[in-house]
Amino acid sequence: MSGSTPNAADAARPSEQLPPAGGPLTGEQVPAPPRANVFLRDLMRGSAVTTLLAIVLAMIVGGVLIAVTNEDVQAAAGYFFSRPGDTLVAIWTAVYNGYEALFRGAVFNPRGASFEAQIRPITNSLGFAAPLIAAGLGVALAFRVGLFNIGARGQMLIGALFAGLFAFNLDLPMWIHLPLTLIAGIVGGALWGGLVGLLKAKTGAHEVILTIMLNYVAFYLLLWMLRSPGLLQMTGTNQPQTRPTPASAQFPDLLGPLFPALDWGFVVVLVATVVVWWLIERSSLGLRMRAVGENPHAARAAGINVERLYVYAMLFAGGLAGLAAMNQIQGTVVTGFGATIDAGIGFDAITVALLGRSRAWGTFAAGILFGALKAGSFSMQAQGIPVDIVLVVQSLIVLFIAAPPLLRAVFFLPKTDVEKAAKARAKAAKKAVAA
Structure with a gap:
């Protein structure tokens, strides 16, 4: 019965280490995730964060449009490969001046001659x-x-x-x-x-x-x-x-x-x-x-x-x-x-x-946000920026809010349970078709 008796080599081999069994089938309770993790997950999935990120992403796209339509950026882009720094500086200047004018016309004007003139934009x-x-x-x-x-x-x-x-x-x-x-x-x-x-x-x-x-x-x-x-x-x-x-x-x-x-x-x-x-x-x-x-x-x-x-x-x-x-x-x-x-x-x-x-x-x-965009658009227009860019930003905000999965993909936010379930169903369906 040599097959039933372990030899010396088998005895010397270390036993295989398996992770301990757990879960409801073993009678053991799976520990709940830390409260901080749950709070952050719910926060990142919440509508407030989604709305804020939609505004940020729309502003980024608006900045791209400001840079593309700026004459100085277009001129510097003509010799980008010889002096790329000029193009980057021109892009930064155009975007900064545009959004600085938006802020100055919508919230606070530090150039005002009096305090009343400085806070008039918010009114x-x-x-x-x-x-x-x-x-x-x-x-x-x-x-x-x-x-x-x-x-x-x-x-x-x-x-x-x-x-x-x-x-x-x-x-x-x-x-x-x-x-x-x-x-x-x-x-x-x-x-x-x-x-x-x-x-x-x-x-x-x-x-x-x-x-x-x-x-x-x-x-x-x-x-x-x-x-x-x-x-x-x-x-x-x-x-x-x-x-x-x-x-x-x-x-x-x-x-x-x-x-x-x-x-x-x-x-x-x-x-x-x-x-x-x-x-x-x-x-x-x-x-x-x-x-x-x-x-x-x-x-x-x-x-x-x-x-x-x-x-x-x-x-x-x-x-x-x-x-x-x-x-x-x-x-x-x-x-x-x-x-x-x-x-x-x-x-x-x-x-x-x-x-x-x-x-x-x-x-x-x-x-209030859209009122601020409208008030600030006049200052942006004085900087030579088309007022239509503000309308594009407004439209993009709504577009991004209407597509939360797009925002989560761009900013690597955690998916909701509904999205996870839909992804699991899609994978199961793909496996079933392949089989």
């Missing part, structure tokens, strides 16, 4: 942000109810129409005229938005088609009224423009005449942000709205009147767009408005709402 940014925040809140609120509201432009135009038609011709003291004009604009926008909700609730028509078409209806209706004497057209002219906003209907300056871009309209928008946050996150109506946005069929099965909530959501969204229009005609454009009073804010609001992830305070922060 300009807040002034530009106010209508963006208001319209963005309207779009974000509709998003939370599962509605894609791209009709903020039309709602703004109708809000301005109501204010000009029903409030401009009144001679009232400021404490009556100002809030009356504000309410008229909000009501006009709310009715135009509520019409979309009503049509969707009663006919099932898609809100995207409705809002697109009603944008055109609002634009041409306002244009017709601006060209019709006796309606909105200013007396004594044939230009499609209203009379100036009455002084008693204008928002007073918030910090005085040295900061004309920032008025009490920003405070109204801040209050609107608090109201929208409370409505969506804390009220019972907001709970039902969020339930409809998550799954309208389940909400209907739970006894929620989905159609009614569609109408409510679009009423609120239109009213917020009307508030954005009032920030325009009661604060920014007080010399009389035309059919382009929306100034693209209605469509920019979609970007702001997406960047803010359809949350009230996220939309507030996104509006």
Whole structure:
């Protein structure tokens, strides 16, 4: 039985060391990962880090565009291989000057002759942000109810129409005229938005088609009224423009005449942000709205009147767009408005709402960011940098936020559990096909 007796060589061979068995099948508990690791993993996967990195990456791409379009960089690139240092210095100078001008025009101007002149850029940014925040809140609120509201432009135009038609011709003291004009604009926008909700609730028509078409209806209706004497057209002219906003209907300056871009309209928008946050996150109506946005069929099965909530959501969204229009005609454009009073804010609001992830305070922060970019773009333009680069940066921010896997791949961030599961399924499917 020599096969059953180990020989001397086998006895001298060291025994194979295997790792100790563990896991639920052995009855032993696998130790949890350290809390610091879990915190860092969740932090790097969070929406805040994703948003910040999207802004950083968009700024990097914007810097590349600034360098490529700069004349000094183009001239130095012609002899790059003989003196590469000149090209690198030119690139650094172009990008630094561009973003320094952006900061100087949006946040703080150290070249200002006085303290008021130095901090005026941040007040300009807040002034530009106010209508963006208001319209963005309207779009974000509709998003939370599962509605894609791209009709903020039309709602703004109708809000301005109501204010000009029903409030401009009144001679009232400021404490009556100002809030009356504000309410008229909000009501006009709310009715135009509520019409979309009503049509969707009663006919099932898609809100995207409705809002697109009603944008055109609002634009041409306002244009017709601006060209019709006796309606909105200013007396004594044939230009499609209203009379100036009455002084008693204008928002007073918030910090005085040295900061004309920032008025009490920003405070109204801040209050609107608090109201929208409370409505969506804390009220019972907001709970039902969020339930409809998550799954309208389940909400209907739970006894929620989905159609009614569609109408409510679009009423609120239109009213917020009307508030954005009032920030325009009661604060920014007080010399009389035309059919382009929306100034693209209605469509920019979609970007702001997406960047803010359809949350009230996220939309507030996104509006301030876009207001700062708009304020800083004028200083960049003075440096010879095309203002379109700022628009490209804005678009790239939303693009990168809409593609989190791209950001994680660029910055080597940990994948989410959903992405890991999808990758595992893809590998299993590939192995099955190969077998």
